[in-house]
Amino acid sequence: MASVAFGYLPILxxxxxxxxLSTAFVVLPMIVSRFTGAHQPNPEKLSEYECGFPAFEDSRAQFDVRFYLVAILFIVFDLEAAFLFPWAVSLDSTGWAGWTGMMxxxxxxxxxxxxxxxxGALEWE
Incomplete structure (x- = not known):
């Protein structure tokens, strides 16, 4: 029984x-910022920085379905670009079958x- 428990020692x-390490990477920067003075909140530091203006509605507000449609189309055509590069690199080895499949x-x-x-999915009003 001890040998089975000993086998789990590397996992433990x-x-x-x-x-x-994860605790150190989370806690140590907070402690260091307290001692160095980097943790001094002010209105400028707490302002919105991602979109440039304050949030104007509830976070659960409904979006128009066209927003999601455009997002799905983006993902589809982004994946197309992700498939084209490896296909182009391996075209010598895949030959006509690879070319036909990609076409x-x-x-x-x-x-x-x-x-x-x-x-009309690409129309935006």
């Missing part, structure tokens, strides 16, 4: 080291873009 050590993939994406365009 790994978890302890990970817990110690079918691009045709499907083109049809999807045409459909979204026809439905």
């Amino acid at each position: 050590l790994f978890l302890l080291v990970a817990l110690g 079918v993939f691009l045709a499907e994406l083109g049809l999807g873009l045409a459909y979204a365009w026809k439905k």
